[in-house]
Amino acid sequence: MGNPCGYDVAVVGGGIVGLAVAYRIVNRHPGLHLCVLEKESSLASHQTGHNSGVIHSGLYYKPGSAKARMCTQGRRELIEFARNPGVPFRICGKIVVATEEREMPHMRRILDYARANGVEGIEEIGPERIREIEPACRGIRGLHVPGTGIIDFAQVARTLAQLIGHTGEGNQILTGHEVVGFQRDGSRSVVVTRQGEIRARLVINCAGLNCDRVARLDGVHPGIRIIPFRGDYYDLAPQATEKVRALIYPVPDPRFPFLGIHYTRKINGTVDCGPNAVFAFKREGYTKTSFSLRDTAASLSYPGTWVLFARNARYGLHEYARAISRRLFLRTLRRFIPTIEPQDIRPGKIGVRAQAVGPWGQTLDDFKIEIGEHAIHVLNAPSPAATACLAIGDHICELAARRLGLSP
Numbered sequence: 001m002g003n004p005c006g007y008d009v010a011v012v013g014g015g016i017v018g019l020a021v022a023y024r025i026v027n028r029h030p031g032l033h034l035c036v037l038e039k040e041s042s043l044a045s046h047q048t049g050h051n052s053g054v055i056h057s058g059l060y061y062k063p064g065s066a067k068a069r070m071c072t073q074g075r076r077e078l079i080e081f082a083r084n085p086g087v088p089f090r091i092c093g094k095i096v097v098a099t100e101e102r103e104m105p106h107m108r109r110i111l112d113y114a115r116a117n118g119v120e121g122i123e124e125i126g127p128e129r130i131r132e133i134e135p136a137c138r139g140i141r142g143l144h145v146p147g148t149g150i151i152d153f154a155q156v157a158r159t160l161a162q163l164i165g166h167t168g169e170g171n172q173i174l175t176g177h178e179v180v181g182f183q184r185d186g187s188r189s190v191v192v193t194r195q196g197e198i199r200a201r202l203v204i205n206c207a208g209l210n211c212d213r214v215a216r217l218d219g220v221h222p223g224i225r226i227i228p229f230r231g232d233y234y235d236l237a238p239q240a241t242e243k244v245r246a247l248i249y250p251v252p253d254p255r256f257p258f259l260g261i262h263y264t265r266k267i268n269g270t271v272d273c274g275p276n277a278v279f280a281f282k283r284e285g286y287t288k289t290s291f292s293l294r295d296t297a298a299s300l301s302y303p304g305t306w307v308l309f310a311r312n313a314r315y316g317l318h319e320y321a322r323a324i325s326r327r328l329f330l331r332t333l334r335r336f337i338p339t340i341e342p343q344d345i346r347p348g349k350i351g352v353r354a355q356a357v358g359p360w361g362q363t364l365d366d367f368k369i370e371i372g373e374h375a376i377h378v379l380n381a382p383s384p385a386a387t388a389c390l391a392i393g394d395h396i397c398e399l400a401a402r403r404l405g406l407s408p
Ligand SMILES: Cc1cc2nc3c(=O)[nH]c(=O)nc-3n(C[C@H](O)[C@H](O)[C@H](O)COP(=O)(O)OP(=O)(O)OC[C@H]3O[C@@H](n4cnc5c(N)ncnc54)[C@H](O)[C@@H]3O)c2cc1C
Pocket: 012, 013, 014, 015, 016, 017, 018, 037, 038, 039, 040, 043, 044, 045, 046, 047, 048, 049, 050, 051, 052, 053, 054, 055, 056, 177, 178, 179, 180, 206, 207, 208, 209, 210, 211, 214, 231, 275, 350, 351, 352, 353, 354, 381, 382, 383, 384, 385, 386, 387, 388
């Protein structure tokens, strides 16, 4: 299995973050030997393959934060990368729509953030301009963000993997290799997988919904726990898709880390509506009834989860009600497009977000990357990490080079 002489770098996780990190490393340091270890039989099976597919512009993130920097840089790099054949994308623009006066202060704060983050072309718009851009949409004020786009992130991940494969025989993508432990062998890590052992000078943990577990296997106390939040989508039925031209977003509730239920016209012309955000009983489960005793016990035995629940009980119950009731979901959608009818929506895909939560119930907003003794751990890479993947890759590539004694 793998390379009997071992690798310089082993990346755990074949999602978009792990693959972007690997891609940057093999390109900048062609002499290194690298492997990507993915537990599933195919790449991009989890968050990367179950998301909204939006190339974010960087408007929501606190100026100066890693998210703000990496989203704007990553967006540029992703668009450049998508010029590779076989990665269709479209810069379609989006509107963020306020439907009530009380949303205005937060909408203006987003506008300030966007300007500070260098988001190009953003402007505040009134109801007429909203209707010009999205004829079926209603709102009192909004933001128009012309640089937002759509892409298939799973396709980006597969293209990254192909390009890594083309860089030489020393680099390998090993699917079906679940990492279950770490040992030491002198200066090397021994990565124990279900297929056997792999030696590497440096391990990079990009395990998404399991990143906290992989960190603990390496003896690192991550200081957070991944609490999974399910997001359900509806699809617009074919007779209703013309009601959405591009992307329609609400003004997000500033108390929560999620952007709220939005309309997304995808690359293939279909329209997603969602996602909501409810506590999930399984980290990698894609039905409303998915349940894992291990995952549920991990979440509910963590004090931070209970603090989070207690603080947001009303919001949580409302989200659950909306997850069960199609009527409530429809009501949310009608805030923006009043002509959406019950027969216009049908159940769509489901995604699960890896949300890092601290012991006091705080949801970690920014990306979190921890440098351990033998490994680099990506411990919080929520949205917009798919947009920012190549910028995250650049950053981790520099950290890895320093750790391996190479010039960055
Ligand atoms: C509903 C939803 C909507 C979103 N919308 C957007 C959006 O529009 N735009 C945007 O930029 N971002 C969006 N995001 C966020 C984005 O999808 C994630 O930030 C990104 O996909 C994270 O990538 P990742 O590689 O870290 O994680 P993942 O894609 O989850 O990959 C982690 C990989 O690690 C593997 N793994 C786990 N444990 C092990 C182990 N022990 N051994 C080996 N392999 C292991 C898993 O199988 C998995 O393939 C959204 C996310 C969700 C859930």
